[in-house]
Structure formats: structure tokens, C-alpha cells
Amino acid sequence: MILGDFNDLEVVREVDFGLYLTSDDGDLLLPRKYVEPGTQIGDVVRVFVYRDSEDRLIATNLEPFARVGQFAALTVRDVTSTGAFLDWGLEKDLLLPYRNQRRNLRPGERATVFVYLDDTSDRIVASAKWEWFLSSDPFPGKVGDAAELFVAEETDLGYKMLVDGTHQGLIYHNEVFKPLRLGDVHTGYIRAIRPDGKLDLSLQQLGYDEARAQADTLLEALRAAPDGRLPLGDKSLADDVYRRLGMSKKIFKKALGALYKQGLVDLAPEHTQLRG
Structure with a gap:
């Protein structure tokens, strides 16, 4: 049996206040309120095992927000x-x-x-x-790779992130263009790997690959807009760009350029028009 994780345990006897399950560490109680209707002696149930307020092993079918090792x-x-x-x-x-x-x-x-x-x-x-509790091994990825980012802490420089649950990285404040909340998980990208093994991160793809990806987002927004016209252009405020499209002003301008080169849009300082 694994303490602090889910286990498949057999029901061995029933009492008024619940069921007792058998394990290598002795029998433990699954309180009545956590027993699924129809559960019988001999059934195998999946339960999370931890200790109660008196340090006795106890089972529950509730899902904790984190298990041991997370x-x-x-x-x-x-x-x-x-x-x-x-x-x-x-x-x-x-x-x-x-x-x-x-x-x-x-x-x-x-x-x-x-x-x-x-x-x-x-x-x-x-x-x-x-x-x-992070890994001391070198980060196995490379610059430009996508990664799962867990928002761990805000600092004066930016946000510390858990990268794929094993390494630490940082997104600088000037690279953040949407609200980040402790515990949120986002897809991000490796911007740089430092000599000390820590990582510089971005919430958006890097360089022109990023612009090409966001160009599709911009094109969809233009097609959905009345008369194919968006009130966003080269002179628009960064906050307005993010509020409407969820991208930074820098990436928006690159996406505009990509669509313009393809002959898909006409540009103005404060709006963009989809060509017919």
C-alpha cells in the first residue's frame, strides 16, 4: 500500500460506520459517507490513503488537490x-x-x-x-520547445515557474501579457537555458514561428469581424491588442506583417482591413 496515493484495496468486513479494507499495513477504515452504493465484501475499491487526526490510516474516495510527490x-x-x-x-x-x-x-x-x-x-x-524537490539533472529539452508551466511564485523580476514538474524557470514581467495566478498551468516555451540550469521562459512561441501561429488567430478574428475590419493597428495600445486577441503588441505586429506580405490585409495606424 502507498500512503498519500490511490490504492486498489479489498473490502474485508462491514461495520455500522463504514467498511474495512485490507492492506499490507493492516486493515483500514473507509468511512460510511465515502462508500459507493452497492459495494460488498470482496469488492476491490480505489481509495486514497492518508492518516486521520489521530494518525490512524484511513481511506477516502475524495480526490486530493495533490498527492505525495506532487x-x-x-x-x-x-x-x-x-x-x-x-x-x-x-x-x-x-x-x-x-x-x-x-x-x-x-x-x-x-x-x-x-x-x-x-x-x-x-x-x-x-x-x-x-x-x-526539483531535479538536479540538466533540463532535457532545448530552446524553443513547448513545456507545461505551473505558476509557482511572483517575484520582483517576474514569475517563477515549475517547468514540466521537474525544473525551475522564470518569465519576466515585461513578457507577461495576461493575468497569472498562483497554481495556474499554461503551455509555454523555453526561451533560454542558463549556465546554472535555470530556464528563461515565454508564454508565446518564439520568433517568426510564433508570428505565423498568431497570424492564423488574427486572420480568424478578421473574418469574424463586421465587414472584415478590426479596430486594431500599428498604433493601437498593447492593452487593447491583448484584450481583443490575447497576444502581445510585438507579436501582433509580426502577425500583421505576415498577413500583409501574403496580400490578405490592408493596414492603417488604428485598424486592419481584410481584403475581399
């Missing part, structure tokens, strides 16, 4: 002398001990954490020092 952005429910307690989608909150915190947290705050099994106590706990 990163997540979780909300602080309470703070006590032991540490912060985080909402991770289960009946018992997840402990973030003081020793694992970067700073003191308050109820209602969100924090990026790594969930792990503490070897000493055999309890599932969280650590806000999530960088300690």
Missing part, C-alpha cells in the same frame, strides 16, 4: 503553534510545519508547496521550499 498551490485554512494547515481537498487539512515555511503565513493566503512523506513521523506534510 506540487500544488494550496490555501491556508489555519495557523497554529505547529505550523500552517492547508486545504488539500480532504477532511483533514495538510500540515505545513514552520521549518518548511519561507515566511509566516496567514489564513486565506495561497502558497506553492511540495507534498511528501516525512521519514521520521511517517506523516504526509508539505514544504513551501519547493525548489529543494
